[in-house]
Amino acid sequence: MPEYNTKQREVLLKFFTDNANEHFTAAEIELALAQKGEKLGKATVYRRLERLVEDGVVRRFVSDDAKVSCYQYAGGEACKNHYHLKCLRCGELLHVECDYLDEMSSHVLEHHGFTVDTHKITICGVCEKCREA
Amino acid sequence: MPEYNTKQREVLLKFFTDNANEHFTAAEIELALAQKGEKLGKATVYRRLERLVEDGVVRRFVSDDAKVSCYQYAGGEACKNHYHLKCLRCGELLHVECDYLDEMSSHVLEHHGFTVDTHKITICGVCEKCREA
């Protein structure tokens, strides 16, 4: 299954790398690109997003309040020893490097049989911004 | 805003307490009740679920793969000093009591400005069952 290097593909990829620390819904992406004069069809946006998620380039998540999927750049190789703090309120995904969490990870694994993926452990909670609101 | 004690209300509540450790989609609940001879309208199921979530009786969450809301009994008062391990794969919510996690909680708070709700901290990962698959 070869993959063609189309203009739309590059536009979308660039969008994510340019906004690596933000997260977007499919609709937001479509709108943002349209405003830059790069109009993509809805279907194309969804199909490309799906593939980016499969390829591990982008992360998909759903906040428990909202009912829409959000997408954020996964950082490619940069996310190997990161931990992620995911805000359940706004969906923001914070990248954190911290050795302390290694202990926690193995503790949960040993004591609770909850086998977290060491490379992708995610702690859910509420970020500062949402906390204030 | 008084609340009437209808048959449908009781049926739904009983369903959750009887299956406190499982999680269901709205459709699954509707079907399960119908098979017991307790047919509720879709709209009623959704409206009651929404209220149960507001009241904190039931927890709503969305797995990142699936796009549907799942609901699970929150255990009423029993969930005060619990931590929750949420499986992102199947949506299962495990209840865990453990002092160790207190440290972790405050560490994340102090060092990363990620203000988690002490009574509701949730760690996301993958549970044993899904791990094997």
Add this chain to the structure above:
DNA sequence: CTAGTTGCAAAGAGTTTGCATGGCG
């Protein structure tokens, strides 16, 4: 009797799919 509740059907929102056209290699 009054106000909350139910159930049906229709409306909405987000996402997916079918199919003809267009573009990469």
Add this chain to the structure above:
DNA sequence: CGCCATGCAAACTCTTTGCAACTAG
């Protein structure tokens, strides 16, 4: 030129809403 990708619109799924009939208090 062959095959994948695109775009439009229609189809789908899950969820919400409008409204008349119903029921608990």
